[in-house]
Amino acid sequence: MSPLTPARVTRNLAALAATVLVAVFAGVALGPSGLTPGEVAAALLGDDASAAADIVWRVRIPRVALAAAVGASLATAGVLFQAILRNPLADPYILGVSGGAALAGVAVLALGGSFGIGYAAVPPAAFVGAIATLLGLLAVVGPTGRLSTHTVLLTGVVFNAFASAIIVFLASLSGFEDGGSIFLWLIGSVSDARADVAGWVVLFLVVGLACALPMARSLDLMALGEESASALGVDAERVKRILLVSASLMVGAAVAVAGLIGFVGLVVPHLLRLVLGPDHRQLVPAAALGGAAFLVVCDTVARIILNGPELPVGAVTALAGGPFFLWLLRRSSRGVA
Amino acid sequence: MLSLRDVSVRLGESAILDGVDLTALPGEVLLLAGRNGAGKTTLLRVAAGLLAPDRGEVFLGEQPMASFRRRDLAREIALVPQDTTVPFPYSVLELVLMGRAPHLGWLGFETAADRVLAQEALARLGIEGLAERSVLALSGGERQLVAIARALVQASPLLLLDEPAAHLDLARRVELRRLLRELAAEGRTVVLVSHDLAAAAAMADRVALLAQGRIEAVGAPAEVLVPEHVKATFGVAARWIETEVGPVLRPE
Numbered sequence: 001m002s003p004l005t006p007a008r009v010t011r012n013l014a015a016l017a018a019t020v021l022v023a024v025f026a027g028v029a030l031g032p033s034g035l036t037p038g039e040v041a042a043a044l045l046g047d048d049a050s051a052a053a054d055i056v057w058r059v060r061i062p063r064v065a066l067a068a069a070v071g072a073s074l075a076t077a078g079v080l081f082q083a084i085l086r087n088p089l090a091d092p093y094i095l096g097v098s099g100g101a102a103l104a105g106v107a108v109l110a111l112g113g114s115f116g117i118g119y120a121a122v123p124p125a126a127f128v129g130a131i132a133t134l135l136g137l138l139a140v141v142g143p144t145g146r147l148s149t150h151t152v153l154l155t156g157v158v159f160n161a162f163a164s165a166i167i168v169f170l171a172s173l174s175g176f177e178d179g180g181s182i183f184l185w186l187i188g189s190v191s192d193a194r195a196d197v198a199g200w201v202v203l204f205l206v207v208g209l210a211c212a213l214p215m216a217r218s219l220d221l222m223a224l225g226e227e228s229a230s231a232l233g234v235d236a237e238r239v240k241r242i243l244l245v246s247a248s249l250m251v252g253a254a255v256a257v258a259g260l261i262g263f264v265g266l267v268v269p270h271l272l273r274l275v276l277g278p279d280h281r282q283l284v285p286a287a288a289l290g291g292a293a294f295l296v297v298c299d300t301v302a303r304i305i306l307n308g309p310e311l312p313v314g315a316v317t318a319l320a321g322g323p324f325f326l327w328l329l330r331r332s333s334r335g336v337a
Numbered sequence: 338m339l340s341l342r343d344v345s346v347r348l349g350e351s352a353i354l355d356g357v358d359l360t361a362l363p364g365e366v367l368l369l370a371g372r373n374g375a376g377k378t379t380l381l382r383v384a385a386g387l388l389a390p391d392r393g394e395v396f397l398g399e400q401p402m403a404s405f406r407r408r409d410l411a412r413e414i415a416l417v418p419q420d421t422t423v424p425f426p427y428s429v430l431e432l433v434l435m436g437r438a439p440h441l442g443w444l445g446f447e448t449a450a451d452r453v454l455a456q457e458a459l460a461r462l463g464i465e466g467l468a469e470r471s472v473l474a475l476s477g478g479e480r481q482l483v484a485i486a487r488a489l490v491q492a493s494p495l496l497l498l499d500e501p502a503a504h505l506d507l508a509r510r511v512e513l514r515r516l517l518r519e520l521a522a523e524g525r526t527v528v529l530v531s532h533d534l535a536a537a538a539a540m541a542d543r544v545a546l547l548a549q550g551r552i553e554a555v556g557a558p559a560e561v562l563v564p565e566h567v568k569a570t571f572g573v574a575a576r577w578i579e580t581e582v583g584p585v586l587r588p589e
Contacts, residue, residue, distance in 0.1 A: 003434055278425035278431075
């Protein structure tokens with residue numbers, strides 16, 4: 001990959017933005033209710049009295065917007081974790097950070113009811129859960145900061161199993177074992193586009209990107225190791241602190257709204273590195289756009305693939321991401337990823 | 338000029354460095370040697386401003402190093418670390434260009450002039466053919482050369498290298514010695530850690546032997562690499578013998 005120029009970055013990001021637009025239009029146009037393209041177009045152009053307008057404006061657009069924001073957050077967080085932990089497999093879900101967020105969110109829902117704490121407390125709880133998990137992970141890893149692939153996988157697998165068990169336990173304990181909502185927490189879904197909490201996702205996505213974009217070049221230098229980054233003039237501690245917190249906030253918000261959607265932070269950054277190269281000045285914004293497009297497409301597939309009942313989007317990302325992950329692991333164990 | 342004055346670094350109860358005084362001058366190659374764990378890498382980290390000593394001070398010229406901002410320091414000192422692994426598939430040229438970071442704004446992109454500098458550095462190390470190669474496909478020795486090229490484009494008067502020849506073959510080692518001499522002749526200060534005492538004798542202006550966090554001896558190779566200091570530093574009795582390829586230090 002030859003070195004980047006601003007013109008090339010602009011061109012690539014414009015192409016990705018166009019992809020997002022296409023995905024969004026597809027997401028709005030397609031769905032189980034079988035509206036014709038003509039009906040969707042009419043609804044978009046202002047015929048707001050029809051049933052089609054109701055579906056388009058109240059169901060599909062909020063849902064597609066939420067999928068885009070969640071996908072962008074997870075993919076951006078993936079890029080940040082991977083650069084700072086110097087491990088291309090460090091996805092928020094695989095690290096267990098998503099699991100920690102979900103655990104805290106469910107704990108608040110399950111136990112908070114008796115104290116009059118409602119859904120509004122879930123996002124803050126999820127942030128705390130995400131950051132606590134990350135701190136725990138860093139404590140396990142020790143001060144050198146370099147996570148071996150095995151450490152990442154083992155801690156993540158163990159922690160996710162643990163978190164899932166507690167989530168199910170809490171759910172049974174508090175009586176919402178009717179299944180539906182817990183199931184959606186564990187597998188991840190954007191079907192419940194609640195405006196009040198969805199705002200958090202957009203807010204932290206914007207804050208996270210505002211922190212990450214000016215530090216994007218520092219992330220390239222951090223990939224050389226903290227010592228080398230410092231020797232090249234980076235305040236490595238500061239970059240690490242700010243961006244790990246930003247990434248955790250993005251993950252916390254995404255999980256609070258959509259549950260445990262896996263692999264977005266793994267698949268999207270990897271494909272983008274393959275196609276565009278690893279330079280973070282391009283990769284960080286590209287991941288936000290690519291993540292948005294990816295999750296919108298996955299959610300559209302989830303809605304229409306069964307021709308009636310819909311799949312949770314987390315099932316689609318896992319179906320796509322699981323085999324992809326194994327392929328990456330094989331490549332990285334041979335030293336080419 | 339880099340000078341360490343009475344520098345001590347402690348890790349818990351044990352002293353990693355203990356009252357080290359050392360100066361490196363422009364135009365010289367200073368080689369640090371000593372047993373594993375003697376404090377060589379720690380000394381290099383202190384010299385690079387990456388680690389603040391618990392006692393003592395480090396000066397760049399007349400200014401205390403602590404008064405420099407990180408980024409300004411990066412224009413003064415370049416470091417080639419031991420660990421040169423990179424987790425992502427940057428091209429060699431991209432990796433070398435990262436050495437220009439201290440000279441650019443944080444979002445600044447490298448210019449054509451920066452790319453010329455990077456190509457020149459690669460050529461100086463004899464690896465211009467690797468420019469487009471992914472760093473993940475490089476051997477350990479090639480990665481070391483790339484890291485040295487990255488340090489060169491940093492264009493700093495002071496160059497610190499931690500065992501730069503560890504993974505290099507014989508031909509590359511000879512090349513590297515020649516390059517380091519050239520850099521010193523250009524007026525740069527070159528400080529390297531190395532276990533290769535024969536190389537030290539051949540190319541260093543001065544050698545500092547480090548034993549248990551203290552400077553055992555410092556001076557011209559012929560004065561320092563004598564059986565008495567070698568025994569005190571490495572715990573091995575050894576003597577120089579003349580061979581066809583030059584003097585070799587042989588353990589007895």
